[in-house]
Amino acid sequence: MVRYKAIIAYDGTNFSGFQSQINGRTVQDEIEKTLSKIANQTIKINGSGRTDAGVHALGQVIDFAWPFEQSLEKLRFALDTQTPGDIAVKQVELVPDSFHSRYLAKEKTYEFRVDIGKPRSPFRRFYTSYYPYELDLEKIKRALPDFLGTHDFTSFCSGKSAVKNKTRTIYEADLVISESGDELLFTFRGDGFLYNMIRIIVGTLLKIGNGNIRHDAIPQIIAARDRDAAGPTAHPEGLYLKEVKYE
């Protein structure tokens, strides 16, 4: 047996999320079904982490044991073309047996896209979150650096999370406005993110831009360690897992 790592992209619109579950179509199930068919035996995969229903990936990482060593491009092509059209397989590489997509992940980058155009673009309705209200982008830009560094992010974590240690380090928190002026692109890079963390951060930043939360309130919201202190959870359609890095 050898172990392969693969970088995959998927359109999350028609998935109930990445991870296998009793009901619903999942990315993991589709990939395991295809790999098992190619290998003619049951293949199970690890992923770098879950993504929720509607959330997309540009660079999700998976790994799996494989019965024999083979051409990387042949395996990538077979997996890419035999999985449904909403999954793409960008790269396959051989990794040591000890590799694990989730346990060994050192850094993750997420993007969050917000459509602020009027009217809402019909082409981006599944690929951005729509925000039709007034936004002062300068206020959002002033608030972003307050997320940088190591903090207990309990206030920015879904109450449904069972994780105990809620301390995470954010290296990058950035906002770029599209040339056309009708789309916001947030980028967050850190050593890991809690359940719904990016979506709650963006939901809070949009409230800051709209004037409902003060632009200098982030330090107090973090210090509160209380989910109710932060803003709402932004919609999943805007969220993309962009990249996962390993040592």
Next chain:
Amino acid sequence: MVRYKAIIAYDGTNFSGFQSQINGRTVQDEIEKTLSKIANQTIKINGSGRTDAGVHALGQVIDFAWPFEQSLEKLRFALDTQTPGDIAVKQVELVPDSFHSRYLAKEKTYEFRVDIGKPRSPFRRFYTSYYPYELDLEKIKRALPDFLGTHDFTSFCSGKSAVKNKTRTIYEADLVISESGDELLFTFRGDGFLYNMIRIIVGTLLKIGNGNIRHDAIPQIIAARDRDAAGPTAHPEGLYLKEVKYE
């Protein structure tokens, strides 16, 4: 009664085309249904032209008679928000009673997008045509100017068309490659286009890029006045009606 003109965009993926037909969901039916509900009486629309199933619009133009003059932005907002999410209403304006979207159109611009990335992007599968084969873009660029000017475009018209006069004038035929290098954007502007004309032009240009048709063959193909002389009809997903101009 007054007459309004509206500029609309739509994602053609889940439509059987623009024009009403006996079976299938159409853009015209959805807009007429919404307008009739708002006006509380039957409203019928004209469109600048049909688009086929799967074809998109960034700037389709429609017009309709309306029982009373009212706020343009209120009407635009009502129509935009009450039509389904795959239709957007960008602009509404008052026009003379004599206005007609189809009869008075002077110039149309279409875009055609081709995904040439490896692998195919899952996010663009409904919004580009995919071409996975080798392409010499210089050959395509050399062929493009041969479409300019006034020609009988019978060779680039579907055999199903009932139109007799197949002479059209093309003012612009252009190709731009995306920054990422994985998408082609064709633009065609002319006084009008025949049924499937852009799709047959693009299908022929891709064959030229792939070396199956000579880059200098366009004049002969036009002169043949024979649909079989041109290349195949490219897929509808890459086609966008971008703009319609009036005097």
